[in-house]
Amino acid sequence: MKIPRKASSLLAELTLEEKASLCLGSDFWHTAAVERLGIPAIMVADGPHGLRKQPDEADHVAISGSVPATCFPTACALGSSWDPQLVRRVGAALGREARAQGVAVVLGPGINIKRSPLCGRNFEYLSEDPALSGVLGAAMIQGVQRQGVGASLKHYAANNQETDRLRVSAEVDERTLREIYLAGFERAVAQARPWTVMCSYNKVNGVHASQHAWLLSTILRGEWGFDGLVVSDWGAVHDRVAALAAGLDLEMPPNLGVSDAAILTAVRAGRLEEGVLDTAVARVLQLVDRAAASTQPAAVVDLDAHHALARAAATQCAVLLKNQDHLLPLRPNAGDTIAVIGELARTPRYQGAGSSQVNPTRVDVALDELRAAVPDQVEVAFAAGYGIDTTDGDQQLAAEAVALARRAEVVVAFLGLPAADESEGFDRTHMDLPANQTALLARLADTNPNLAVVLANGSVVRLTDWEQHAKAVLECWLSGQAAGGAAADLLLGAANPCGRLAETLPLRLEDNPSYLNFPGEAGHVRYGEGIFVGYRGYDALDRQVSYPFGHGLSYTSFAYADLTTNLTGRPQDGDLVVAVTCRVTNTGDRHGKEVVQLYVGDPQASVARPVRELKAFAKVDLDPGETATVELALTARDLSYWSTTLHDWTLEGGEFELAVGASSRDLRLTTTLDIAAPPLPARLDAMSTLQEWLADPTGSALLHQAVGIDATGRPKGILGNQELMPVIGNFPISTLAAFPNLGLSHPVINHLIDQVSAREQLATSEQPASRPIES
Ligand code: BGC
Numbered sequence: 001m002k003i004p005r006k007a008s009s010l011l012a013e014l015t016l017e018e019k020a021s022l023c024l025g026s027d028f029w030h031t032a033a034v035e036r037l038g039i040p041a042i043m044v045a046d047g048p049h050g051l052r053k054q055p056d057e058a059d060h061v062a063i064s065g066s067v068p069a070t071c072f073p074t075a076c077a078l079g080s081s082w083d084p085q086l087v088r089r090v091g092a093a094l095g096r097e098a099r100a101q102g103v104a105v106v107l108g109p110g111i112n113i114k115r116s117p118l119c120g121r122n123f124e125y126l127s128e129d130p131a132l133s134g135v136l137g138a139a140m141i142q143g144v145q146r147q148g149v150g151a152s153l154k155h156y157a158a159n160n161q162e163t164d165r166l167r168v169s170a171e172v173d174e175r176t177l178r179e180i181y182l183a184g185f186e187r188a189v190a191q192a193r194p195w196t197v198m199c200s201y202n203k204v205n206g207v208h209a210s211q212h213a214w215l216l217s218t219i220l221r222g223e224w225g226f227d228g229l230v231v232s233d234w235g236a237v238h239d240r241v242a243a244l245a246a247g248l249d250l251e252m253p254p255n256l257g258v259s260d261a262a263i264l265t266a267v268r269a270g271r272l273e274e275g276v277l278d279t280a281v282a283r284v285l286q287l288v289d290r291a292a293a294s295t296q297p298a299a300v301v302d303l304d305a306h307h308a309l310a311r312a313a314a315t316q317c318a319v320l321l322k323n324q325d326h327l328l329p330l331r332p333n334a335g336d337t338i339a340v341i342g343e344l345a346r347t348p349r350y351q352g353a354g355s356s357q358v359n360p361t362r363v364d365v366a367l368d369e370l371r372a373a374v375p376d377q378v379e380v381a382f383a384a385g386y387g388i389d390t391t392d393g394d395q396q397l398a399a400e401a402v403a404l405a406r407r408a409e410v411v412v413a414f415l416g417l418p419a420a421d422e423s424e425g426f427d428r429t430h431m432d433l434p435a436n437q438t439a440l441l442a443r444l445a446d447t448n449p450n451l452a453v454v455l456a457n458g459s460v461v462r463l464t465d466w467e468q469h470a471k472a473v474l475e476c477w478l479s480g481q482a483a484g485g486a487a488a489d490l491l492l493g494a495a496n497p498c499g500r501l502a503e504t505l506p507l508r509l510e511d512n513p514s515y516l517n518f519p520g521e522a523g524h525v526r527y528g529e530g531i532f533v534g535y536r537g538y539d540a541l542d543r544q545v546s547y548p549f550g551h552g553l554s555y556t557s558f559a560y561a562d563l564t565t566n567l568t569g570r571p572q573d574g575d576l577v578v579a580v581t582c583r584v585t586n587t588g589d590r591h592g593k594e595v596v597q598l599y600v601g602d603p604q605a606s607v608a609r610p611v612r613e614l615k616a617f618a619k620v621d622l623d624p625g626e627t628a629t630v631e632l633a634l635t636a637r638d639l640s641y642w643s644t645t646l647h648d649w650t651l652e653g654g655e656f657e658l659a660v661g662a663s664s665r666d667l668r669l670t671t672t673l674d675i676a677a678p679p680l681p682a683r684l685d686a687m688s689t690l691q692e693w694l695a696d697p698t699g700s701a702l703l704h705q706a707v708g709i710d711a712t713g714r715p716k717g718i719l720g721n722q723e724l725m726p727v728i729g730n731f732p733i734s735t736l737a738a739f740p741n742l743g744l745s746h747p748v749i750n751h752l753i754d755q756v757s758a759r760e761q762l763a764t765s766e767q768p769a770s771r772p773i774e775s
Contacts, residue, residue, distance in 0.1 A: 007039045007285040007292075011278060019281045020263040023244060024254035028060035028234075029053075031250065031284060042291045044152070044231075044252070048108030048124060048140070049074045049090075049351065049480060050358030051097045063357050069097050070306040070481065071351055071358040075110060076458050077317035077477035079126035079502035080552070082595045083619045084139035086316050091143020091151075093306050098149045099299035104291035105150035105196055108356075111137035111184045112159050112200075114503050115533055116518040118428045120162040123352040123458020123478050127502035128534030128549065130180055131614050134187030141192035148294025150195030150287065153188050155233055157181055157215055158527075159200035162427045163519035166235070169203035172527040177204075178642035178649075179531050182219065189224045195290055196229045199248060201236045208243075210236045216247030229283040234355075241266040249280040250287075303361050307482055311364070314479035314486030315495035316593075320553040321463075321505075324471040327452055329493030329555055330410060334377035339404045340367050341385045341444065342414035342437070349388075349416055349456045350483040354424025364484030366414060366454070373488045381408065385444075386436040388418050393436040401440060405448040412491060413441055413470070416456030427519055431462045431509050438466040445469035454487055460505050463546045475499075493555060498593035498619070500552035500663065504535050504545050511545070513537025535664045536610035550597050550614070550663035556588030556624065560596075560668035563660060571636045571651045571677045578634040582660050582669055586622035595619050596630045599664060600638060601657040606680075607641055612659060632660075639675060645683055653677030684756045686734035686749060690718065690725075693733055693752075702755050707743040717743025 014022070018034050026032040026041055033041040046052035051069035054060050072078075072090045081087065091109075098106050110124045111133040119125070126133040141151040158170035158181045172181060188194065197220060199209040209215060210232050220226045231250040237243050240251060240259035251259050266272035320328065332338055345367045351358060371380045385401035387394055405411045415437045422428060432438075445451050452472035455461070456479075467473060474497065476487055489495035506512050513529035513536075520526060532540050535549035563582045569575035584594055596619075599612035616632040636651050643650035653676050661667035682688075682696035693699040707719050714720045718728070718736065728736065737746045 005038070007288040008282060010034075010037050010039060011282055011285060013037060014281065016264060016267060016274070017260075019277050020260040020267075022281050022284045023240075023249065023263060023277065024251045024256065024259050026254060028253045031288070032254075039285070039288060040292075042104035042288055043102060044105040044107055045098065045101070045103045046107045047356035047358070048110050049078070049094075049356060050360070051094060051101060051103065051106065052356065052358055053098075053101050053103055063354065064359065066359045067101060068359050068361045070303065070310055071360040072310050073314050073317050073480040073483070074123050074351055074356070074458060074478040075126050076123045076502070077314065077479045077499075078140075079132065079136060080319050080475075080477060080499035081136075081313070081317045082132065082500050082502070082617055083316055084135050086313055087136050087139040088143040089309060090313055091140040092147055093143075093309055095144040095147030095149040096299040097301050097306070098144070099147050099294070100301045103149065105152055105287070106144050107152045107154065107198065109137045109140040109151065110154050111188060112155055113181055113184070113533060115160040115527070116427075116512055116514045117431050117460045117503075117506070117509060118518060119160055119459070120422055120427045121352075121354070121424050122460075123422060124354075124356050124424070128504065129502070129614050130183035131187070132502055132617070134184035134191075137184060137188040138192040141188060141194045145192070145195065147299060150228075150290060151192075152196040152198045152231060153185060153194040154198035155200035155209075156185055156197050156220070157200060157209060158204045159202050159209075161519045161525065162425055164523065166201045167203070167523055168520060169206050169524050170527060171205060171524055173530060173644070174647075175642045175644050176527055176530045180533050186224050189220070189226050194228055195287060196231050197226060198231050198233050199236055201233050208236070208238055210248050211239060211242045211246045213246040221247065229287045241272050244280055245272060245276055249283045307362060310480045311482035311485045311489070314476070314483050315489050315497075317477060317479055317499045318486065318490055318497050319475040319499040319501055319551070320497035321473040321475055321547055321551070322467070322471070323553050327410070327450060327472040328474065328491060330412075330452075330491055331493075332374055332378040332409065334375065336410075337379040337381055337408040338370070338374065339401075339408035339411045339448070340370060340380055340382045340414070341401045341405065341411060341440075343384045343386060343388045344416050344456050345412075345414035345454075346382065346384065347388060348484050349419060349478065350480055351478050352422060352424070352458045353419055356424070360481035362481060364482045364486075366484035366487045369485045369488035370491065373492055373494070385413070385440050386434070389420070391434040391436050393439050398440050398443060402443050402447050405444045408448060410450040410452070411444055411448050412452050412454060413444060414454045414456065415441065417458070417461065422457070422459050428459060431460060433461050433466065441466050441469045452491070454491070456483070460503060462508065463505060464507055467546070493590075496555045496590060496592045497552065498554060498595070500550050500595045500597075501547055502549070504538055504549045505547040506538065506543070506545050511538070511543050513541070531608075531610065536613065539611040539664065548663050548665040550595070550661075551666070552595070552663070554588075554592045554594070556586055556590045556592035558592075558594040558622070558662065559585045559587045560660060560662075561585070563658075563669035563671055565658065565671060565673055567673065567675070571675070574636070576636040576675075578673065580616070580632045580634065580658065580660070581629055583627050583629050584620055584622070585627040586624055589624050591621075591623050593619055593621050594662065596632070597661055597663065598632045598634070599659045599661070599667065600634065601659075602639065602641075602652070602654070603657060604654050605641065605652055607643075609641060612657070612664065614664070643680075646681070650680060651675070651677045652680060681760055683760065684753075686753060687732045689730045690733055690736060691729040694729075698759060699756060702752050706748050706752055717741060719743065
């Protein structure tokens with residue numbers, strides 16, 4: 001349909017009924033059209049790592065049967081790339097395919113924090129860290145949107161499990177929400193300006209995200225400046241009128257005849273201001289305009305090029321966990337046999353199940369790719385070793401695999417999780433590989449010690465029960481339709497592993513900080529570990545882990561030197577910047593990439609803070625012997641915590657520890673930095689304790705003045721009583737008014753509070769306004 005005028009100019013011409021209809025889709029994947037005015041319907045489609053467009057004639061609720069599209073590495077893999085440029089390229093390819101299919105908005109990326117290794121959708125999410133999730137989420141949005149297609153940042157917010165996902169209330173304290181669960185969304189919104197944000201299914205502190213005015217309006221639009229449309233997750237709306245009032249613009253899929261009727265009734269009864277409806281409609285019309293405004297020619301999709309990109313991307317995501325004796329890359333000689341063992345080498349698992357499931361344009365098989373790539377006269381022999389859909393050991397399959405391992409120079413075992421173990425819709429109950437696979441591995445290792453493991457899994461697996469059998473472990477995640485080719489490239493050294501863990505691999509599930517509070521019960525999940533999610537928790541508890549956040553080896557090696565910091569600006573002026581540089585050299589004999597990670601700690605904080613937090617990173621590409629100077633920058637926000645008394649980001653002056661390294665536990669260079677910041681306002685009142693009054697310089701001075709001194713010059717009353725002070729120093733000052741001989745009568749306290757409030761009013765008027773993250 002041709003649009004005669006911009007849709008957004010037509011708001012005033014719409015009837016009430018038409019406006020109500022625009023706040024709902026017209027079917028599972030389309031917005032509503034208004035034919036009379038030439039407002040077209042636009043189409044949205046999943047998903048984060050490839051397009052899942054259901055053809056018009058298909059069963060839209062079904063997961064399979066979508067039009068063929070390139071299946072890129074899933075988010076768990078892309079998260080491990082630590083490479084925003086790569087993610088932007090993948091996003092651009094996804095955007096091109098969407099445009100070519102007439103899809104206006106791609107429903108991704110999903111950037112929820114991986115709170116527990118058990119979350120069924122961890123394969124669809126990027127990291128346990130909000131900085132990494134935010135940077136990569138922003139890159140994906142930029143890539144998609146530069147093609148003239150919108151992205152939908154999801155699932156906002158605190159959707160960190162699948163158990164009871166439509167009803168559960170995530171009970172998260174204010175600081176934890178701000179520092180962990182909202183921070184990635186904030187960064188992605190500020191840096192990439194997504195056309196749409198998708199609210200999550202769950203409740204957050206008792207209110208459904210679809211009806212959460214604080215999340216959807218106060219924070220998302222008010223504080224972060226989001227100017228796009230909020231769409232519901234599919235089926236997340238329970239009360240259309242309450243959702244509209246909270247800031248949810250578009251309900252998907254539409255509850256036709258119910259939600260539109262409810263809106264009309266509420267407006268006519270005066271329970272919903274028509275202005276609120278108009279605002280939502282204006283955002284729908286703006287989205288229609290954005291979709292129509294793309295000036296680029298219709299996308300031409302080169303599926304071969306996209307497959308090649310999927311393969312290159314998958315090589316950049318794999319994490320080499322260990323590589324004893326430099327077993328990898330394989331260096332077969334003529335006459336050698338490589339034993340490829342494991343059904344997953346022949347029947348690849350490369351994506352997860354649920355709404356993100358792509359119908360791939362083709363699928364690489366690792367076994368075939370290895371056979372095609374080895375030098376002449378090298379045999380790549382195969383034995384299945386185990387069945388994928390069972391955990392029982394098939395003795396015949398295992399015996400054949402052992403026999404093959406015996407006659408081979410080297411064994412490559414492809415292991416991983418069966419599809420039934422991880423999916424949208426349910427959480428896992430354990431993090432183990434299937435028993436038939438680990439049992440087989442032990443037997444293979446007894447037969448041939450030159451054993452490498454290639455892993456295919458979306459959520460992390462426990463390693464402690466089998467890792468000792470393998471000299472090398474290459475974690476390939478669910479890496480898309482070209483995962484098989486990428487595995488061959490990596491195993492044979494055509495590509496050098498450069499992925500880094502975007503989440504910690506714990507020794508045991510029980511060590512995970514969320515363990516006692518996952519997945520909750522009776523409709524509630526308490527985020528009891530607070531800000532200590534992932535490595536923040538493992539580090540605070542000093543727990544050993546299998547492999548730490550940020551870890552990943554290479555076929556080459558890197559040396560770090562010359563850490564410098566240069567501080568400019570002042571926090572009170574809002575322009576503080578710490579420029580951090582270091583030099584990284586490729587000290588090995590092959591080209592490779594290093595991810596330089598900058599962590600910050602505030603050891604003397606007045607609130608509990610993580611030992612260290614990732615605040616910046618850069619992936620550098622180095623030839624043998626080459627050195628690069630890496631430049632990273634920190635702002636006041638990177639040094640701040642969220643204060644639950646000031647309800648703002650707060651920078652506490654003092655010493656900070658800065659470290660650059662190759663992982664959160666492989667810190668190569670460290671330094672300290674003294675940051676001068678104005679003292680925090682103490683907010684003293686009648687319920688502040690005597691100690692709190694004394695800890696504040698002005699409060700203490702006022703208190704001493706009010707109580708006075710005796711003839712010998714000693715403070716009177718409680719201030720001069722060193723014996724009593726430790727006993728009642730933690731009493732609120734108003735309580736002490738009733739205690740005799742302390743010098744703290746009610747009139748004295750009232751006077752103190754008057755003086756202190758006058759001072760605070762003055763201080764507030766002088767504070768710079770807090771600013772959102774700069775793009
Ligand atoms: C999922 C979303 C998805 C939507 C549409 C929901 O069940 O949570 O991530 O975009 O379905 O398929």
